[in-house]
Amino acid sequence: MDPVFLMPKGIFVFIVYFSITALIVGVVAVLKIFWKETHDKNVW
Amino acid sequence: MSIMTLMASWVTGNTTMSAPEMSYELGVWGFIGYSGAAFGLFFFAPIAKRIKQILPQGLTSGDFMRLRFGKPAWIVFILVSTSYLIVFLVTQGMAGGILLEALSGINYTFGMSQVFVVCILYTLMGGMRAVIGTDFIQAMIILITLLIVAIAAFINVPPTTIYDQVVANSPSHMNLLLPAGLLFAWNTTLWCFGEIFHGNIWWQRIYAQREEVTVRSFYISGAIWFFVPIVTGLLALYAIAQNLLVPQVNMVFPIVASTLLGKGGAVLVLIIVFSSLTSTADSLMASTSDFLAQDVYRQMINPKANDRQVLVVSKALIVILGVISLLIALGKFNSIYKFFMLTGPLVGSTVWPIILGVYWKEASAKGALWAMLIGTLAGELSYFFYATYSSAVVGTVVSGIVMVLCTTIRPDKFDWNVFKEFNLAVLAEEE
Numbered sequence: 362m363d364p365v366f367l368m369p370k371g372i373f374v375f376i377v378y379f380s381i382t383a384l385i386v387g388v389v390a391v392l393k394i395f396w397k398e399t400h401d402k403n404v405w
Numbered sequence: 406m407s408i409m410t411l412m413a414s415w416v417t418g419n420t421t422m423s424a425p426e427m428s429y430e431l432g433v434w435g436f437i438g439y440s441g442a443a444f445g446l447f448f449f450a451p452i453a454k455r456i457k458q459i460l461p462q463g464l465t466s467g468d469f470m471r472l473r474f475g476k477p478a479w480i481v482f483i484l485v486s487t488s489y490l491i492v493f494l495v496t497q498g499m500a501g502g503i504l505l506e507a508l509s510g511i512n513y514t515f516g517m518s519q520v521f522v523v524c525i526l527y528t529l530m531g532g533m534r535a536v537i538g539t540d541f542i543q544a545m546i547i548l549i550t551l552l553i554v555a556i557a558a559f560i561n562v563p564p565t566t567i568y569d570q571v572v573a574n575s576p577s578h579m580n581l582l583l584p585a586g587l588l589f590a591w592n593t594t595l596w597c598f599g600e601i602f603h604g605n606i607w608w609q610r611i612y613a614q615r616e617e618v619t620v621r622s623f624y625i626s627g628a629i630w631f632f633v634p635i636v637t638g639l640l641a642l643y644a645i646a647q648n649l650l651v652p653q654v655n656m657v658f659p660i661v662a663s664t665l666l667g668k669g670g671a672v673l674v675l676i677i678v679f680s681s682l683t684s685t686a687d688s689l690m691a692s693t694s695d696f697l698a699q700d701v702y703r704q705m706i707n708p709k710a711n712d713r714q715v716l717v718v719s720k721a722l723i724v725i726l727g728v729i730s731l732l733i734a735l736g737k738f739n740s741i742y743k744f745f746m747l748t749g750p751l752v753g754s755t756v757w758p759i760i761l762g763v764y765w766k767e768a769s770a771k772g773a774l775w776a777m778l779i780g781t782l783a784g785e786l787s788y789f790f791y792a793t794y795s796s797a798v799v800g801t802v803v804s805g806i807v808m809v810l811c812t813t814i815r816p817d818k819f820d821w822n823v824f825k826e827f828n829l830a831v832l833a834e835e836e
Contacts (some may be wrong), residue, residue: 364582368433370568373579377564380635381555387629388548395541 411610411626415446416547420634421681422500423742425658427589428638429645432571432578434586436638441590442597446627449601450620453611455763457619459824462831466608467700472823473762474770481777483700485755486603489748490693494730496745497686499737500655504678507656508663508671517734520679524686525727529720543684548633550677555636558643558665570646578645588794592749596797599752602759605696606688655741694722743793750784750800757805761812766819772811780804 420439428435460469466486471479502517559567571578580586601607611619641657643649649664651657658678662670698719703710710718738744758773784800791799 365576365580366582367572367576367579368581370565373433373568374564376635377559377639380632380639381552381559384548384552384555384629384632384636387632388545388552390625391548391629392545 411446411607411622415442415626415630416544416633416681416684420630421547421551421637421678422504422655422658423745424634424637425641425661426654426740426742428641429651429654429657431583431586431589432575432580432642432645434581434583434590435641436635438586438590438593439634439638440631441594442600442634443627443631444594445597445601446623446630448598449607450623450627452602452760452763453607453619453623454616456608456611457614457616459763459821460828461612461616462828463608463612465696465699466603466605467696467704468827469608469759469762470773471700471704472827473819474758474773478758478770478774478777479700481774482603482755483697485751485777485781486605487693487697489600489603489751490605490689490696491726491730491733492745492748494686494689494693494726495733496741497682497689498730498734499741499744500678500682502734502737503653503655503741504659504675507653507659508675513737514735518731520682520686521727521731521734524683524690525723528687528690528723540684540688543680546680547677547684548629550673550680551633551636554662554666554670554673554677555640557670558640558661561665562643562646567642567646571642574648575645578642585792585794588792588798592746592794592797595753595756595801596746596749599749599754599756599797599801603752603755605692609692609695690723690726693726694719697722746793746796747785747788749797750781750788753784753797753800754778754780754804756801757808761808765812766821767812767816768808768819769812769815769817771815772808775811776804776808779807 424436424439426435427439431438456463456469460472463469467479467483470482474482498517498520501520502513505511505516505519506513568579577583614622637658640661643665644651644657644661647664649660651660659671659674662674664670666673698715702718703715707714754777758768758776761768762773780800780803783803784796787799788796
């Protein structure tokens with residue numbers, strides 16, 4: 362019989378919201394860096 | 406741009422297909438364990454900086470192994486690396502074939518073959534330039550589409566409801582003390598260390614980057630990537646909560662998306678997974694063919710070869726690698742992840758030789774050779790006779806012990822000037 366310790370509900374809900382928010386922030390940040398680099402340095 | 410190409414290479418068909426698969430099997434540990442792969446990028450960042458400093462003119466990861474540890478260890482490294490890359494390529498093709506079959510009913514063999522044909526053609530036509538360009542576009546498509554699916558999913562069924570239903574239907578999926586889950590998390594993290602530390606995909610990017618952006622690009626891409634398997638894995642818990650019928654564990658993600666969002670969801674998943682696996686498959690083909698052309702053809706077969714000859718060989722190797730992978734992928738395996746786990750000991754056994762070789766003057770060449778051989782053997786034995794999820798842990802730990810023991814018993818006195826001479830020779834050749 363495996364030992365049991367369920368992930369607390371609050372932690373699970375936090376992970377869901379935090380990870381989605383973090384991914385949104387990441388996408389925006391990368392797009393910003395991309396815009397800055399291509400706009401300023403004309404890399405293409 | 407460096408950040409995007411690093412991240413896109415790490416968002417593979419396995420991240421979007423296997424992370425949900427493992428969450429479906431192991432619950433919360435599936436996505437927690439998979440996200441541990443981001444630590445490979447974090448820990449490799451300082452090593453990448455050191456590599457850039459000591460070997461700025463290198464072309465492949467094999468260059469480092471050859472110069473640092475000599476021919477025997479280099480040959481073993483080439484075999485290890487090539488075996489890993491072929492299995493990796495096979496899993497990408499398999500994921501594509503399974504996806505097309507699950508979402509559109511296209512026959513697996515036909516769909517999988519199309520994935521390889523498309524990747525071979527555009528890698529052949531565009532080479533590394535096309536790979537890096539498409540990496541960026543593909544990474545953006547993956548992230549934005551994944552966000553759309555996830556947001557729609559959690560608006561449809563709130564996280565609190567998913568939690569209650571998972572606990573009611575299958576409490577072990579929320580169990581933080583699940584032994585298989587804990588083992589999986591350690592194994593995946595160490596395995597991914599090996600994948601990154603030895604992989605020519607990553608080394609090529611280090612050589613191509615400016616030194617000042619090397620560390621930053623690994624940290625930022627790792628931080629963004631960290632959340633990708635968590636989000637894809639969370640979607641698998643929806644399947645458990647809703648008691649969805651999943652005929653094959655590989656299909657969790659496509660089935661969840663099409664259930665939640667209908668045909669639109671199916672199309673979105675098709676876009677995500679196709680982008681992720683083609684961006685990885687083309688990187689693999691380009692970097693492996695380059696690796697073999699430089700390390701085997703130029704170094705072993707024809708040392709006087711000019712750039713044009715190397716390029717021709719590299720293109721031929723893209724086709725050969727694609728065809729070999731396609732033939733292996735014809736044998737459709739039930740679990741992509743378990744099949745891929747075969748490579749855990751191969752790459753895990755290279756971690757310590759690279760870390761110690763980069764920083765430790767005394768790290769011995771014989772130690773590196775035996776660490777890779779014994780580590781791989783021990784890990785594969787563990788895979789077949791003990792537990793699938795133990796292979797990379799065993800391979801990495803055993804190779805580390807062997808490397809340290811051999812070095813302690815008979816240390817080398819490596820001369821760092823070997824790298825300096827190599828860099829000067831390459832620069833002289835270029836001029």
